Amino acid sequence: MPSAKNFLGLLEKLQSADITVHQNRCAVVRNRNATCMKCAEVCTSGCISYNDNELIISPEKCIGCGTCATVCPTCALEAHRPNDAELLHRCIQAMRAADGEVVIACEQIENAAEGLLDLEKVVSVTCLGRVEESLLVTLAVAGAKHVSLVEGKCASCEHATGLHMAEQVRDTANTLLETWNSDMRVDLVKKFPHQVRLEGKSSFDAGKRRFFAEVGSEAKAAAGTTADYAVKETLGIEEKPESRFQKVMEDGTLPHFIPDRRELLLNSLSSLGEPKDVMIETRLWGHVIIDPEKCSSCQMCATFCPTGAISKFTDKDGTFGVEHFPGDCVKCRCCTDICPQQALTLSDEVFAVDLLSGAVERYEMKPPAHPVDDPHQIWRTMKDLLGCDQVYER
Known part of the structure; x- marks a missing residue:
């Protein structure tokens, strides 16, 4: 490593x-x-x-x-090129042109079908691995009826791992849409749906292709920036300045950050309404479980959690421990990797209602054997670790 x-x-x-x-x-x-x-x-x-x-x-x-x-x-x-907001903007434009159908195509198959498609109704991406859940669920909120992810010869393509990513995203998005009672579904398909095919080649306009393909131009970059601000303003997402340096906060934890995509996804799910009261398994969230018998009360899980899904608490009576909010978990597994006692596990299943309800689980911890404010903490800890009394301080 x-x-x-x-x-x-x-x-x-x-x-x-x-x-x-x-x-x-x-x-x-x-x-x-x-x-x-x-x-x-x-x-x-x-x-x-x-x-x-x-x-x-x-x-x-x-x-x-x-x-x-x-x-x-x-x-x-x-x-980038396109960024998330620009890609969403293009998908909504294509959806409106295709009466609710959103078609996102691998550029390989889109290029192969040149002259046969109405490009105002098709969004091209370098690889379908670019598509993620916040985009798809937000399209459902925007009124999309169906999303088709059109794959090229992905099985034999040198970039085939992108298809595997797209399959995971499709499965997660469909799980969320079904749980939140949305009728929209996402499918991986090998052919373009009829809504985007041209009846005759005479109506093909090469200028349309250039408009969609020239993502890197300054005009497109400016459009992406404008779309980015518009989406964030609409969904109430605030920009968070990021420092180059990691500074430990007052509670002894590293700074927390909720990804914009996760905020967008949760906001979009909230717009869909109330979910079914079921447990769901996706690639996005995890449920932290701590074994109190193994836990050494070090709280390192909260120290390194990037989103604050695990946070420290101390009550007035001296009770302390960590709280877990599944809605902020991004399943990075920092907590399981850092736990010195392997007291923490991460379940793949979470209750759907907990993701938006703000539900928090509290894990009270026992006082550590050697508190950090003990001037002899290192000495005592080494004695316990070595199982030997012949450890001396100087």
């Missing part, structure tokens, strides 16, 4: 016009014991890889697909 220092340097290599790197959000940068390597597992081009216990960054291989940003639980990687 690379050290946090080396990992910090490696992540910097990913910074480009396609990807913004927020290093302090990365689980491995925050906690050198973190095992998260999700970006390397799904990278479609080999730009991010993990081999022989070593992370390898090859920025020249990046194709700007954004799949790494989709899988990153803390949004340490942010995709």
Whole structure:
């Protein structure tokens, strides 16, 4: 496992016009014991890889697909060209042109169908791994009837991991939509739906293709920025300035950050109404369970939690421990990786109603054997660790 220092340097290599790197959000940068390597597992081009216990960054291989940003639980990687707001804006335009059908296509198959499609009704992405749940659920709120993710020859494509990511996103989105009683569904398909096909080639306009394909132009970038502000203002999402440095807060924890995508997703689910009172299993949330018999009361889980889903509490009577809010959990597994006693487990199942209700679970902890304000804490701790009385202070 690379050290946090080396990992910090490696992540910097990913910074480009396609990807913004927020290093302090990365689980491995925050906690050198973190095992998260999700970006390397799904990278479609080999730009991010993990081999022989070593992370390898090859920025020249990046194709700007954004799949790494989709899988990153803390949004340490942010995709651009298009950014999230611009992609949502395009999908809504296409939805309106296609009477409620949203068609998002891998650019490979869209290029193969050149001249046969009404491009005002199709949104092209480098890879379907770019699509994520907040986009899909927000489209349901906007009135979409159905979303078709049109795949190319993904099974034989060198970027096939993007399809695997799209399959996970489809399954999660459909679970959420069904749980929140929405009729919209998301399907992976191999052919374009009839709503977006041209009846004759004569109506094909090459200018439309250029309009959708030239994502990198300054005009498109400006449009994306405008859309970004509009979406955040509408959904009440505030910009949070990010420091280059991690400063421990007054309660002894590292700074918390709720990804914009997660806020957008929760706001959109809230707009859909009340969910069914069921447990759901998705790639997005986890439910923390702490074994009080194993717990050493170190509260390291709260110290390193990136979102504040686990937080410390101390009551007036001296009772202390941690609280867990499943709605803020991003399933990064920092808590399970940092727990020295392996007292903490993360269940894949959560109650749907807890995600929006603000439900909090309290875990009271027993006083630590050697409090941190004890001047002899290190000495006493080492005696216990070594099981030997012949440990001396100097």
